[in-house]
Amino acid sequence: MKYLPLLMLSVGLLPARLLASCPPDIILFGQLSYAQKQPSLWRINEENPYAANNIYNDLVIKYANSCQLIDEKLDLDVSLYGLTYYSYRNIGVFEKDDSRTRLLIDKLQLSYVISDSMRSDVGKLRPKGGLFYLQSPASLMNNYYSGFKPSRIYDAAMRPVYSESFWGAVVAKDTEKNSVSLTVSPKLTRIDKWYQSSGNWSATERSNASERYMLSYSDYRFDNNTPSVNVMLGDSRSIAFSNGYSYSPQWVVNFELAYHFNQQWRHLETRRAEMVQNYAFPAELYSVANDNGVELALGLQYTTERFSQFGIEYYFQSEGYSVSEWQKQTDLINFLNQEMKVVPLAQAFDAYKYLMASEIYNTSSKGNLLGKHYINTYASFLMSDHSSLQSFVVLNIMDKSSLLGINYNKPLDQLDKRLEVYTGAYTSFGSHDSEFGLFGETIGTYLGFKYHF
Amino acid sequence: MKIRLLLTFIYPALLTSLALANTTSTAEIKALEIIRQSDEVRSPNKPFRYTVTVKEFKSEESAPIRQQVLDISMRFLKSDNGSAADARSLARFVYPPRNKGKVMLSDWYDLWFYTPELRRPIQISRQQRLLGQISNGDVIVTNFEYAYHSVLLGEEPCGNRVCYKLALERKSPEVTYPKVIYLVEKESYHPYKAAYFSLDDKLIKEVSYQDYKPLLGKERPAKIVVVDARYGNGYSVMEYSDVRFESLPLFHFTKEYIQRGGN
Numbered sequence: 008m009k010y011l012p013l014l015m016l017s018v019g020l021l022p023a024r025l026l027a028s029c030p031p032d033i034i035l036f037g038q039l040s041y042a043q044k045q046p047s048l049w050r051i052n053e054e055n056p057y058a059a060n061n062i063y064n065d066l067v068i069k070y071a072n073s074c075q076l077i078d079e080k081l082d083l084d085v086s087l088y089g090l091t092y093y094s095y096r097n098i099g100v101f102e103k104d105d106s107r108t109r110l111l112i113d114k115l116q117l118s119y120v121i122s123d124s125m126r127s128d129v130g131k132l133r134p135k136g137g138l139f140y141l142q143s144p145a146s147l148m149n150n151y152y153s154g155f156k157p158s159r160i161y162d163a164a165m166r167p168v169y170s171e172s173f174w175g176a177v178v179a180k181d182t183e184k185n186s187v188s189l190t191v192s193p194k195l196t197r198i199d200k201w202y203q204s205s206g207n208w209s210a211t212e213r214s215n216a217s218e219r220y221m222l223s224y225s226d227y228r229f230d231n232n233t234p235s236v237n238v239m240l241g242d243s244r245s246i247a248f249s250n251g252y253s254y255s256p257q258w259v260v261n262f263e264l265a266y267h268f269n270q271q272w273r274h275l276e277t278r279r280a281e282m283v284q285n286y287a288f289p290a291e292l293y294s295v296a297n298d299n300g301v302e303l304a305l306g307l308q309y310t311t312e313r314f315s316q317f318g319i320e321y322y323f324q325s326e327g328y329s330v331s332e333w334q335k336q337t338d339l340i341n342f343l344n345q346e347m348k349v350v351p352l353a354q355a356f357d358a359y360k361y362l363m364a365s366e367i368y369n370t371s372s373k374g375n376l377l378g379k380h381y382i383n384t385y386a387s388f389l390m391s392d393h394s395s396l397q398s399f400v401v402l403n404i405m406d407k408s409s410l411l412g413i414n415y416n417k418p419l420d421q422l423d424k425r426l427e428v429y430t431g432a433y434t435s436f437g438s439h440d441s442e443f444g445l446f447g448e449t450i451g452t453y454l455g456f457k458y459h460f
Numbered sequence: 461m462k463i464r465l466l467l468t469f470i471y472p473a474l475l476t477s478l479a480l481a482n483t484t485s486t487a488e489i490k491a492l493e494i495i496r497q498s499d500e501v502r503s504p505n506k507p508f509r510y511t512v513t514v515k516e517f518k519s520e521e522s523a524p525i526r527q528q529v530l531d532i533s534m535r536f537l538k539s540d541n542g543s544a545a546d547a548r549s550l551a552r553f554v555y556p557p558r559n560k561g562k563v564m565l566s567d568w569y570d571l572w573f574y575t576p577e578l579r580r581p582i583q584i585s586r587q588q589r590l591l592g593q594i595s596n597g598d599v600i601v602t603n604f605e606y607a608y609h610s611v612l613l614g615e616e617p618c619g620n621r622v623c624y625k626l627a628l629e630r631k632s633p634e635v636t637y638p639k640v641i642y643l644v645e646k647e648s649y650h651p652y653k654a655a656y657f658s659l660d661d662k663l664i665k666e667v668s669y670q671d672y673k674p675l676l677g678k679e680r681p682a683k684i685v686v687v688d689a690r691y692g693n694g695y696s697v698m699e700y701s702d703v704r705f706e707s708l709p710l711f712h713f714t715k716e717y718i719q720r721g722g723n
Contacts, residue, residue, distance in 0.1 A: 032560060079707045123710045128720075135720050138579055163577055179711070179720070183567060186716035225716060233580075256583040310582050314573065387577070393558070424556045459557030 029074035036067040036160050038455030047447035048337065048439045049101065049364060050344045051357055056101035056364070057447055058094075063158035065092045065455075067165065071114075079120065086114035088168055092158050101364050101446075102157040105207045111153055112210065113168050121178075128177045134190075135223075136167070137263060137304075138251055141383035141401060142322050142376060144265035144302035145247035147221055147239040148173065148190065151205035151213035152372035161414060161453050162429050163397060170374065171213035186225045194218040194242070201273070201293065202362045205372045217242040244268040247302075261306040261320075270295045270326050271302075272375045273366055277332070280339045288355060292339075293366045300326040313389055320383040327379035330405060337440040339363070367445070377442050380404040393418050401443075408437025408444050425459040491612040494624050495605045495642075496538075497649035502669075503536040503603075504676050507708035510534075511554070511701045519693030529555035533708050536603060547603045548713040563718050569607075569634035574718045581715045604628060604642070607635045618643050618652045637664060651681065663689045675703045 043060040050056070071086040088111040115131040134150070137143020150171040159169060175192035195215040198208065205213050218241040225235040231253045239245040247265035254260065273293040282289050301324070308318035328336065343360050347353035370377060385399040394417035401410040414431035418424070432452040437444025510532055515524035530551045537546040549566045553559035565572045565581065572581040604610070608628035616625050628640035639657040644650065651669040658664055671683035684698040711717050 120709055181711035181714040181716045256585040418558055
């Protein structure tokens with residue numbers, strides 16, 4: 008919210024005539040959802056920290072505009088989201104947000120045309136995504152989730168918006184033969200509230216808590232292959248390769264490989280976990296080690312002539328928890344759940360549980376997975392009436408826990424060409440000590456609308 | 461319907477007779493000049509941008525059954541004084557609002573479609589280009605000079621004027637429509653009508669260029685009517701507005717730019 012004055016100033020500086028010539032894109036999302044959660048390993052005050060079932064109302068308004076400030080030289084691209092939600096029942100202590108209303112600056116981008124093939128973008132920018140739906144190793148500019156904990160808008164268009172965009176600059180040279188770009192994202196703050204979920208951090212903490220410089224190169228000179236390389240420098244160093252091989256316009260094989268010079272997400276430190284189990288109380292339990300790591304993703308995708316899409320992806324990360332490492336984590340949760348007669352000790356244990364739950368949540372909220380091996384399958388059908396049906400199944404191969412989802416979107420052209428409705432369901436399956444079952448097996452359903460003003 | 465039948469039957473005969481004749485004549489040179497001049501009417505030799513409103517009609521109904529608005533950027537440049545030729549376009553979907561963010565990029569004969577839901581631009585195959593009453597390629601101007609071999613068949617009345625009649629045959633299989641019978645008004649070189657044929661000489665589409673008005677320093681068509689032989693009596697109208705010159709840097713027409721959200 009502290010960037011609101013800056014935003015208002017930049018918008019206020021625009022001549023009224025200019026704004027009038029740039030019609031905004033305004034969309035209202037409204038959604039009713041229901042979620043049911045099974046009890047999990049976690050207990051706070053000997054109670055389930057999640058509501059067993061609840062109904063949520065979500066409302067989101069999007070404002071987007073794109074204007075030429077200087078004809079054919081300088082563009083301003085703005086995209087803002089206002090979010091709010093209401094729950095019918097009290098939410099659990101692990102699900103609480105500091106505020107139920109939030110403003111997201113998704114994009115505040117000034118683009119300057121340097122030459123016929125070069126441009127520069129400055130402001131709050133959205134990183135380019137990778138080739139994979141589940142996790143793209145070559146996508147190195149990942150930021151934290153900015154939405155609420157218990158509920159979110161499930162429309163597909165909102166998915167990228169919930170990942171905070173970053174303040175920074177890009178200089179890019181794009182030609183038909185190749186593309187080269189340098190992205191700079193400065194460190195503007197540091198994260199010290201690891202005991203809170205990322206949605207409760209400031210937007211800058213979600214996006215600019217580390218110093219990042221990324222050099223990217225893509226080559227378009229090969230008929231059927233599009234190789235790319237990304238090099239990340241700064242607080243974290245990585246090199247990533249990717250290639251999309253088109254066997255035909257319909258069949259595409261995707262490949263991404265990343266080598267990291269240090270861990271990409273915070274891991275439970277075994278030594279500190281053992282300290283807690285010996286009634287010594289370290290300030291932190293999780294950290295990033297300077298261990299090298301590898302990420303690999305392979306995918307096969309088929310796109311029909313009417314743009315329906317089907318695919319299967321395999322993902323591996325060397326830094327994912329092994330079975331024994333994961334066991335240490337669940338052992339610690341079980342240890343902290345034991346009944347404590349001494350009140351200060353019970354409070355200390357509860358504080359550790361908040362910390363652990365937030366650390367695990369925040370690892371996921373940056374798009375990371377916790378295990379080593381995954382399979383993802385997805386299908387997206389586009390119908391002749393412009394409705395669409397999407398589904399996915401994600402399987403953690405090691406612990407057999409899974410995520411499933413299905414979403415149906417239909418424009419209501421007969422009623423109003425600006426109105427779309429969507430509905431769907433999702434579920435997470437797995438044992439109490441599995442990745443997707445750790446916070447309780449969940450089943451949810453939703454019904455929403457999207458209105459373009 | 462009569463015109464369609466006429467063209468269907470006469471076109472192959474004309475092509476055959478032309479093949480028998482010695483065609484390395486002034487007729488070919490003349491045909492090329494006509495095509496060049498008419499290409500210049502359809503599209504100036506400078507980058508430009510326009511809005512096209514596509515309306516689909518059923519013949520018995522006055523209101524369109526479907527409407528779509530696209531914002532189109534064109535770099536349609538012919539080789540001139542040592543500068544390289546270019547044929548790129550970018551079609552941004554504007555209406556219906558649900559289509560915002562979708563983009564179609566053409567780079568000579570390659571066509572790509574991008575929607576934010578897909579991870580990468582998807583190449584549009586030749587079959588896909590023909591889908592729909594207005595196909596993916598129809599909203600973008602084709603460079604006839606580079607895409608087709610042309611032969612002047614003669615002259616014939618068109619409306620209250622006289623037109624050159626040309627037979628066009630594609631230079632490579634990458635061009636969407638194999639054959640075209642093209643009518644261009646004499647003197648003004650205004651395109652009048654183009655009939656598109658399949659390889660086996662079946663009429664696919666008929667396109668009429670209408671509503672000529674001063675646009676970008678020249679009389680140009682502001683309305684194009686497309687009758688698709690596969691859709692009975694239905695037809696589509698493409699109306700052009702907000703036509704203007706823009707510098708349109710080359711990087712706008714790259715897949716990378718689209719993926720970075722530059723659309």
